[in-house]
Amino acid sequence: AQKVTQAQTEISVVEKEDVTLDCVYETRDTTYYLFWYKQPPSGELVFLIRRNSFDEQNEISGRYSWNFQKSTSSFNFTITASQVVDSAVYCCALSEGVGGGSNYKLTFGKGTLLTVNP
Amino acid sequence: AAGVIQSPRHLIKEKRETATLKCYPIPRHDTVYWYQQGPGQDPQFLISFYEKMQSDKGSIPDRFSAQQFSDYHSELNMSSLELGDSALYFCASSLTGLPEAFFGQGTRLTVV
Numbered sequence: 001a002q003k004v005t006q007a008q009t010e011i012s013v014v015e016k017e018d019v020t021l022d023c024v025y026e027t028r029d030t031t032y033y034l035f036w037y038k039q040p041p042s043g044e045l046v047f048l049i050r051r052n053s054f055d056e057q058n059e060i061s062g063r064y065s066w067n068f069q070k071s072t073s074s075f076n077f078t079i080t081a082s083q084v085v086d087s088a089v090y091c092c093a094l095s096e097g098v099g100g101g102s103n104y105k106l107t108f109g110k111g112t113l114l115t116v117n118p
Numbered sequence: 119a120a121g122v123i124q125s126p127r128h129l130i131k132e133k134r135e136t137a138t139l140k141c142y143p144i145p146r147h148d149t150v151y152w153y154q155q156g157p158g159q160d161p162q163f164l165i166s167f168y169e170k171m172q173s174d175k176g177s178i179p180d181r182f183s184a185q186q187f188s189d190y191h192s193e194l195n196m197s198s199l200e201l202g203d204s205a206l207y208f209c210a211s212s213l214t215g216l217p218e219a220f221f222g223q224g225t226r227l228t229v230v
Contacts, residue, residue: 033218045224091160105176
């Protein structure tokens with residue numbers, strides 16, 4: 001069975017600090033997909049990124065960067081120079097998928113509440 | 119860009135009543151997923167549809183049913199509502215062959 005663990009339940013930082021959100025996953029599949037979603041106070045889930053299990057290349061998008069390491073089953077998310085608008089719950093998720101476009105259901109971690117204080 | 123549309127956004131029902139939640143996927147998306155997120159919990163997968171056929175089923179109570187229609191919109195029907203059904207219900211859609219799912223804003227159901 002697949003499992004996603006986000007050990008940090010809450011993190012509080014001061015604006016402009018860098019912050020890393022940890023995500024550790026478990027799966028028996030060799031092909032899988034990892035995701036990060038942002039859930040602001042309004043409640044919606046906003047897609048941030050997807051990584052494939054066969055692509056360990058790290059990614060940077062503006063102030064966001066992601067570090068995927070299969071050796072440690074981790075997919076960590078770093079926000080550089082955090083801003084108050086970054087305050088939200090960040091959810092890491094895993095999909096094993098069966099291909100064919102029919103089923104990529106997600107298993108979510110418990111989420112990390114990030115509070116960025118001015 | 120068009121997003122996933124869910125209606126209603128908020129719903130208050132009494133115990134033992136029924137509720138119908140609607141989901142309109144992003145245009146051309148043929149796969150729909152339903153998730154339930156209880157207070158302080160992570161979203162839990164309920165059920166999914168691909169090309170109007172059920173593709174997978176998760177922890178969905180027997181009191182709930184869902185379907186996907188010819189225009190790809192989906193409805194989640196919930197009967198004999200219980201207090202524990204109070205939650206945020208998300209619909210997500212995706213395009214054939216792509217794992218990333220895009221979520222609607224959710225329907226917040228409160229059972230009193």
